[in-house]
Amino acid sequence: MKIRHVNQGVFTAVEDIHATVVPPAQGFYWIDADVDDLSVLQPIFSIHELAVEDCLSEEEQRPKIEIYESHYFIVINSIRFDDEEIFLRALNIFLGRHYIITVTKQKINELRTLKPILLEDQVSRPDRFLYHLVDIVVDNYFLVGDRIEARIESLEEDILVHTKKSHLNEIIGLRSEILWLKKVLGPQKELIATLNKKDLKLIDDQLQKYFSDIYENAVKIAETFETYRDLMGNLREAYQSSLANRANEIMRVFTALTTIFMPLTFITGIYGMNFDFIPGLHLHGGSYILLTFMLLLGFGMFFIFRKKEWL
Template identity: 80%
Template sequence: MKIRLVNKGVFTPIEDITTTLLPPEQGFYWIDADVEELLSLQPLFGIHDLAVEDCLTEEEQRPKLEVYESHYFIVINSIRFDDEEIFLRALNMFLGRHYLITVTRQKINELRTIKPILWEQEVDSADRLLYHLVDSVVDNYFLVGDRIEARIESLEEDILMHTKKSHLTEIIGLRSEILWLKKVLGPQRDVIGALNKKELKLFDVQLQKYFGDIHENAVKITETFETYRDLMANLREAYQSSVANRANEIMRVFTALTTIFMPLTFITGIYGMNFDFIPGMHDRYGSIVLLFIMAALGFGMFYVFRKKDWL
């Protein structure tokens, strides 16, 4: 657990947790804890039992905003993409008048990268810290979206150039991840919209208006991933078309080869008959002439097929 006094973006470590029970003269307290440490914080800050239960029991929480008498419980999901799978990590936040408690199960990058922003903006209130955290989480969705779009374009190029069976597995997997993520984006967009429009006494009125900009970004992200879903459907159709075209190419080659060997088979069939009087049968160079004719016939048909672009 990390306890800090934040005043105008400057961090001061705090050792005694009981110090945070009363408002500081300036600034606010930021308590960064894991899920297990939340139990020790509950009686000190009067955190509601239902909020604690959600943090302890739900591995993947639905984004939410719950208003209690002395604090707000807000859940948003941070995103990470490793080119194969999308991961969502819940960022649980308890906002009080003079403190912000962040609770996570895994490490979240936004909690580490937020410090320079607090310093630059000279943040001195808990609601402003929460605002910057939500803003950073939402901005990261755009970065992940760019990587997913790049992966879709790369996959499309690979399919058109060299279609493989593994491509279909990758398409299905990535499409499932996008559909699953899209279900989460809706509730998260609504939560951010509530932070903008709902009357919340623990938020500064002027600051609350800035959540409207974050809400617009959340709407754009939802629409973007809707587009990605359509792109994945088009990608699957492109894969199926590519496979069908490849099969047609193979069948065309086989058909052409079969057609080339048909007259050769006809000739060998005739000379394989059990008759004495067949032209060239007893000629000294008959077999050589026949092989030459067959070779010329085969190469001639091959040349015609190539010229007509049948092969």
């Protein structure tokens, strides 16, 4: 657990957690904690037991805001895209009048990238800290969206150039990730809408206008992933169409080869019969003449098919 006093965006370490109970003369306290630290934080800040239970739960939490007497409990999902797989990590936030507590189970990059922004904006209030944090979390969805779009384009090119069975597994896997993420974006959008519109005493009225910009971004993200879902459907159709075209191409080659060998098989069938009176059967050098004729016939048909683009 790390305790910092934040004033004008400048961080000062605080050693004693009990010192954070009293509001500072200026600025606020930021407590960056793990779920194991909740046993210490709960009695000090009167954190509601239901909020603690949500933080400790192994089940995936929906983005939400719960309003208690002395603080707000906010859950928002941070996003990562590693090794072609989407990860969501719950970021639990307790917002008070003179403090903000962030509780996570895993490391979240947004908390590390937040510090220079707070310094630049000279943040001295916990609600403004919350605004910048939510803004960074939502902006990261755009970055992940760009990577997903690039992956879709790359997959489409691979399918058009050389279709493989593994492509279908990639399409199904990526589509499932997008559908799963799309379900999460709905509650997250509602959460940001609440921060934007609802009368919240711990958030300054003027600051709520800034949340409207984040809400617009959240709407764009939801629409973008809706488009990705449609693109994955088109990609699956392209895969099936490419497989059908490849099968047709193979069948066309086999048909042409069969057609070329049909007259050759006919000739060898005639001269393979057990009759004594077959034209040219006892001709001197007849076998060479026949083989030459068969080769010329085969190559002739091959070049005719190539000219007509049947092969």
